[in-house]
Amino acid sequence: MTDNYRLPESGKVDRSKPLNFSFNGKDMVGYAGDTLASALLANGTRLVARSFKYHRPRGIFTAGSEEPNAMVQLRSGDHTEPNTRATVAELFDGLTATSQNHRGPLNFDLMAVNDLLSPFLSAGFYYKTFMWPRAFWEKVYEPIIRSAAGLGKLSGNEDPDQYDKGFLHCDLLIAGAGPAGLSAALSAARAGARVILAEEDAIIGGRLNAETHEIAGDSADVWAETARAELAAMPNVRIMTRTTVVGAFDHGIYSAVERKTDHLATSAGKPRQVLWRIYTKRAIVAGGATERAVAFKNNDRPGIMLAGSVRAYANRFGVATGDAVSILTNNDTGWDTARDLVAAGVNLAAIIDTRDMAPLHSFAGTSIIMGAAVADTNGRLALSSIKLTNGQTIKTDCLAVSGGWSPNVHLTCHQRGRPTWRDDIAGFVPGGELPVGQSVAGAANGDLSLGAALNSGHKLGNALAKELGLTPTKSQAAKAADEPSSISAFWHVAGEGRAWVDLQNDVTVKDIKQSQAEGFRSVEHLKRYTTMGMATDQGKTSNVLGLAIMAEATGKTIPETGTTIFRPPYTPVAMGTLGGRARGKDYAPTRLTTSHEWGAKNGASFTEVGNWMRAEWYAKQGEAGWRDSVDREVIATRKSVGICDVTTLGKIDIQGRDAAAFLNLVYSNPFLKVPVGRVRYGLMLREDGICYDDGTTARLAENHFVMTTTTANAVLVYRRLEFVRQCLCPNMDVHLISTTDAWAQFAVAGPNSRALLSKIVDDVDMSNEGFPFMACANVTVCGGTPARLFRISFSGELAYEVAVPARYGDSMIKALMEAGQEFDATPYGTEALSVMRIEKGHVVGNELNGTTTALNLGMGGMVSVKKDSIGSTLAKRELMIADDVVRLVGIRPVDKSMKLDAGAHFLERGADTTMDNDQGWVTSVAYSPTFGHHIGLGFVIRGHERHGDIIRAWDGVRGKDIEVEIVSPHMYDPEGGIQRG
Amino acid sequence: MIINHPTLGPRDAAEFVHLGDATLMNRPDWQAEDAVEQFHEYLYQRDNPAGDYRELWYHEQGDRSWLVVTRNTLTHEITDVQMARDVAMQQAKSS
Incomplete structure (x- = not known):
């Protein structure tokens, strides 16, 4: 059974290029130009997926990006991609795909039990079931739901492919290269406009590729190819195939996804997809129309497809979608399918037209039933027969359904557009306020006939060129037959049993009626209550049908009922594409100080601070862990001299x-x-x-x-x-x-800092009188290098900071270390810095946490009331300066062997652990090698009056409750004599 | 969005940082009798108009100028862009 549904002659696939592929491990053959869907159908594969909720057997429903059913897991290993629509996956040699969302084999899905449970899983079941007992939610319900939810599976590993982003500018962006888009591109480009023509498909022509139309007396695809060649030769035109315009944003900005290598076996180092941001002066939506279905009992079986898609498989791919095809239609285009199938040699079993009128054609050997519909279908894993409303049963393995065509208004709704109903075509057309600079041409605007599409595109291209100050040429629109297609709205067949509306989210006519009965009647409520249109296909083939059924249930017209609108993206976009190259380490720039390399060579371990990499500590051989390094750095600094890179401030x-x-x-x-x-x-x-x-x-x-x-x-x-x-x-x-990047700056701290720097700094009186605490000066170092010297101290030691132009950072650290050799100068990192600032009681982000006032921090006196400054007026508000606010304190454990934890809350001894008894919290802790035990900083109510009190540090997260003594936050050298000395 | 910078021409909104209501430029007098109330109004009370709205944008990835942008909150149409410093100087002159 290989490729035996391939028609002998019709189709545009390249039969000289056979391609091998496999589905669920079974090897098959297709041709260049096939999609995975057309190749599967050519090989007679009907059952390709299981539905989301009920795990019903599902087949291929469409031939385009609107596909609700045929989602597969494409490729394998780290390259695997879930939820890929088989209808847009281009076939390549070696392609592997598997079906998803089933337990056990595809044809015997254990989860299909959900189908029997369907009475309990109707609209809103999430809100009604799994409610009690409450304790069951976390342990029982949620794990079950989680394991059942979702469709395909991620590899769980990092995506090995690359993605990229790009920016484009143009006068006119045209979304869609069907007849309307092509003729708009021709007229605008001939007038000299810079045009980008974006087409979702791999080939130009849109619907022309699926039909047997004639344009200008020739086959339509010949015209499309001529138009493409003319456009491709113009320097002001960029044709982008495999590119979907997914969003219309403010001020004429559009986003588009270009699939660069999805049609190839490997990306070979190239970006797989590119997310384009396109800046436009004008844009034309020429996205065509999407066919929709009719709801009747069991209308979801594999083999039931859209009629236009059945036609596309025959005309474009040369594939018969069944041995005996039937057609159900409420409009003339269903008869186009009949005509094309017969011409291609497909056996046509029956045509059922819901309209009670004379047949449009007759075909030998085909039953034609007017004024009837399909009442039910049979066939467990694929369609085998249909039962009509007149009682007749017809054996058929493919039913082609046409419920009419819905203009693709999506891009017109991405801002304020509200589509309006047109009775004559039974569809919504763009309405309301379109995005600035946007117009619509062709079927997307309701011009459903070929002649009208060509004309509207041509006119619009000229009109927009004129708006842009260009002179349109005198060229004419290509001529084609313009036969308005008649439709008589027909939505669903009444009766018992489930009739599907939204195939992807398993929403049935019953669910919509239930939603109405339970009061969820507005279209927005209907959508959310039933999840209709909320699947990855955004209900492209189902929304209008659902709205019509709701209108009928509420006794209103469709315009009165209204429509939900669409948000970007038009089709699903992979997260990797949105991320582009900004992932992992490349998410943000990495900033390195100019002494980074020296640090790396000297045992530094680095930590991220913003985008900067800062040394945490410098490990020495023989040290068992970071604490050893940090303790050593602190002691060395306090005893002699330490050097810290503070460039990143x-x-x-x-x-x-x-x-x-x-x-x-x-x-x-x-x-x-x-x-x-x-x-x-x-x-x-x-x-x-x-x-x-x-x-x-x-x-x-x-x-x-x-x-x-x-x-x-x-x-x-x-x-x-x-x-x-x-x-x-x-x-x-x-x-x-x-000037953050302009200077490399080093703190030199400790009793020997003056002696060390005296060897480095040129001609400065370094004595306490000559260069006192808080002095600063422009100086030179090392015999003439410009530098700045500051006598400031974060550690509490006699300390300086010296800054040199950033390019000298590496030489400076080396010069400092060399000059410091005789003092055993020690580089220290952010951890030792933090230990010393806690010992000294200096505040950082832990204390300056966006909720604390100067008074809280013990710096109330630093808010001058004698002048205006940012924040000084509102800092005077009553509750911010109340007596009983928290104050910064130091703490030490009563039992000196105990470790403290930041985040612990203060409670009085013996007090219950309630919020009412909360006295404050611990903000910073460290082991202090200077004191030989843990110390901390924190906020305590009236803490400044409580030095010496014993209080509890209660930590519910870590299950600890220890006694601590409140002390001054300035634990090291409280008088500051050392730093001033 | 595209902001038409008075000296640099049309620039993508991604180059800018948004702060909010341009009334933040009208900082009250700290010596007024009801200064606390005035500052409270200034800092916390905002109009939320459906229509034209004057707001502050900062061209951080550009020339570091603050701009007063008049944007329609319904359509995002930008009808006016001025250098905030020019606006502030005008206000200082007229007050």
Whole structure:
């Protein structure tokens, strides 16, 4: 049984190029030009999937991207791709696919028991069942639902393919290269417009490829090829096949997915898909129309397909979809299928037309039944017979159904468009406000005949070219027959049993009626209650049918009932495509300091701080773990001298006659009178009075300051300073520039820091009088290298920071280490830095956490009330300055062997563990090698009055409850004599 | 979205950071008697118009200028873009 449904002559597949493929392990043969669906049908494979909810046997329903049923797992291993529509997967040699959503073999799915349980699984069952007992949810219901839900499976491994993003600009984007899109492209491009013509299919022509039309006296595909060749030769035209325009966004921006290598066996290093952002002046939606079904009992069996698709398989792929095909239609296009099938030599069993009128044609050996419909069908795994409303039974293995055509209005709805109903074509056409610059041509606009589509495209192309200031040519639209196709709306066959509306989400006529009966009558409620149209196909073949049934149930017209609208994307887009190259390490840039390499060679372990990599510690041989390294670095710094790379701190250069006044506004503490050559610690508030950021700012000259910010807030603080400068004080003479990247900066801390730096810094009086605590200066180092020297201390030691132009970062760390050899200078990382700042009681992000005030932090006095500054007014609000707010404290365990944990809450001894008794919380902890036990910082109500009290640190997460003593947060050198010395 | 920058021409919104209501430029007088109430209004009370809305955008991936953008919240149509500094200077002059 190989390829024996291939018709002898018809079709456009390349029979000189056979391709081997397999489905569920079975080897088959197709041809170049096939889709997986056409190849499966050619091989007689009907059953390809199981439905989502009831696990009903399902077959191929359509021949395009609207497919609701035939979703397969494509490829294998790490390359596997779930939920691929077989109808758009191009065949390549070696393709492997498997069916999905079943337990056991496809033809004996154990989950098909759901079909028998269907009375319990109707619309809204999620909301009604699995409710009690409550305790069952987590342990019983959820695991069952999770294992049953979903369709295909991910590999679980990283996607080995690459994806990319790109940007394009054009005068006119045309979505769809069918007759309307092609003629629009021709007229606009001939006028000189820069045109992008995007086509979802691998070939140009759209519906022309599926029909047997004639244009300009020739076969329609000859015309399409001529048009393609003309466009391809124009330098102002870009034709993009395998490219789906998936979204219409603001101001003429569209997104499109181009499938670069999906049709090939491997990507061979190229990006598999590209997500394009297309900037347009005008756009034409020429997306055609999608056929829809009719609902009748058991209308979901494999072998029941859309009539236009049956025609497409015969005309384009040369495939007969059955041995004896029947047609059910409510419009003239069903008869086109009959004509084409007979011409291709397919055996036509019957034509059933719901309209009570004279037959349009007669065909030898085909029964024609007018004014009837299909009442029921038979066949367990594939259709075997149909029963008509007149009682007649017909043996047939393929039923081609046409319920009319729905214009593809999706891209017109992505903003404010509201489609409007047209009775004459029984379909919604674009309406309301279209995205700016967008027009619609052809079937998408309701021009369902070929002649009308060619004309509307041609006219629109010319009109838009004119709008763009170009001169249209005098060329005429291609001529084709223009036979309006008559339709008489027919939605569903009344009766018992289940009649499917939305095949992908298993929504039946019964569900829609139930939704109506239970009060979910608006289309938006209907959609959410039944999940109709919410599957990956967005209900392309089913929405209109569902709305019509709802209208009937509520006794309203379809326009009164209205329609839901569509959101991007038009077809599903893989997450990998949306991510592009921005994944893993490439998600964001990695910033390295100029001394990074030196650190890496000297045992540094790095941690991410924002985009920066900072050394956490520098491991030495023989150290058992990070604690050994950190303890050693702390002790060495406190005993002699340590060196820390602090390049990543934000640096903002502030200059101008009003620079001091500007700083006085952005910092809560006074800055007007900072002497030249001095540094001041600054506290920044948000306008609501909460602490925002802190850092030191040095006055290098009368009108020149250098501000430092925390590493994490560098970008945000700069942004805020620009806001203050441009929006709040535009008349100030002040200029800002971020210099974070311009300087490499090192902290040199410890009793020997002065001696070390005296060897490095040129000609500066380094004595305590000559260069006191909080001094700063422009200096030179190492015999002439420009540098900045600051005497500031985060560790609490006698300490300096020295900055050199970033390109000297590597030489500087080496020079410092060499000069420090005699003092056993030790590089230290962020962990030792953190230990020392906790010992000293300095706050960081743990304490400046966006909820704390200056008063909480013990810095209430730093909010000047004598001047205006950001946040100073609202910081005065009653509850922010109440007596009983939490205050920053230090803590140490009563039992010195105990470890402390950040996040623990403070409770009085003997108090119940309730929120009412909550006294505050622990923010930072560390093992202090200086004190020989754990220490911490935290906030306690009235903590500043409670030094010496014993309180509990209760940690419900870790199950710990230990006693701690409240102490001053300034545990190391509380008087500050060391750093000033 | 595309923002037509007064000096740099049309730029993709991805280059910008959005802050919000342009009334944030009208920072109250800290010495007013009801300064706390005024600041409270300034910071927390916002109109939410269905239609034209003046808002602040920052060209962070560009020239670091703050802009006052008038955007229709129903259609996203942008009808006016000005340098915030120019707007602020105008306001300072007229007050």
